[in-house]
Amino acid sequence: MSILQRDQVWPFLVPREVKVDVSHQVILYIEDLSVSFDGFKALNNLNLYINDGELRCLIGANGAGKTTLMDVITGKTRCDSGSVWFGQTHNLLEKREADIARLGIGRKFQKPTVFEAHTVLDNLELALNTHKGILPALVARLSAGQRERIDEVMEIIGLQQQRHMLAGALSHGQKQWLEIGMLLAAEPRLLLIDEPVAGMTAQETERTAELLTSLAGHHTVVVVEHDMEFVRSIARTVTVLHQGSVLAEGSMDEVQNNRDVIDVYLGESA
Known part of the structure; x- marks a missing residue:
């Protein structure tokens, strides 16, 4: 048997490509969704409804349902009723968290969860879209294509110069970008991003806006955020949640001038 070459990847180690039917231009369908906790x-x-390739912002006060919605989409929380479909053919309510992730749905929580004792490069390599079992971990080698993908992600997140730096030594903003990069390395169709600019400097916030805006089109990006200035800088469509339902939807200007939104969140008189 010949020695395994550095660029060789065994076929059984490569995950199957998942087909997502977006022939109607919608990648995420959520209908009549209800979740109750102790009443x-x-x-x-x-x-x-989220269109394929769009950047959507979800806003709303604490308790409006934003986190619960993301939990249902990713399989972490079960609903009482309703439906959630990824494209035309994948019923997410019938799938487990790991299966949903393999479909191409990636989620980033507010607090960055990178492997701080490993380098930026190591973090991205670990996140590649390959099988994660014991045998693959023992025998897998990066292909030329995988190394190229890591280099592409490095450029997208702007951490080329930090590739050999320990993740724990990065700034807060850089850790957030690295975690977004780890999602990108797995090549998701849908990215769910929770409060990406919390705790960032103004410069880091601006860079994050550029990063998320650049991802739309090739990916579908859903951002939950409380910083309204940041939302305004990236928003194409904004959905306002209130008490577990959609209160308003439209451009940032349309939402801010919506009477229901003003009454509920701003408390301004007519």
């Missing part, structure tokens, strides 16, 4: 309606007959 509290976290989601209340919520309806939401």
Whole structure:
């Protein structure tokens, strides 16, 4: 048997490509979704449609249902009723968290969860879209294509010069970018990003806006954020949640001038 070459990747180690039917231009269908916790309606007959390749911002006060919605999409929380479809053919409510991730849905939480004792390069290599079992970990080698993908992600997140730096030594903003890069390394179709600019400097916030805006098109990006200035800088469509339902939807200007939104969140008089 010949010695395994550095660029060789055995076929059984490469995950199958998942087909997502977006022939109607919609990648995420959420209809009549309800979730209750001890009698509290976290989601209340919520309806939401996300187009393929768009950048959507979700805003709303604490308790509006934003986190619960993401939990249902990713399989972390089960709903009481309703439906959630990824494209035309994948019923997410029938799938486990790991299966949903393999479909191409990646989630980034507010606090960055990188491997701080490993380098930026190591973090991205670990996140590549390959099987993660014991045998693959023992025998897999990066192909030329995988190394190229890591280099592409490095450029997208702007951490080329930090590639050999320990992740724990990065700034808060850089850790956030690295975690976004780890999601990108797995080549997701849908990115769910939770409060990406919390704790960032103004310069880091601006860079994050550029990063997320650049991802839309090739990926579908859903951002949950409380910083309204940041939302304004990236928003194409904004969805406002209130008491587990959609209160308003449209451009940032349309949302800010919506009477229901003003009454609920701003408390301004007519």
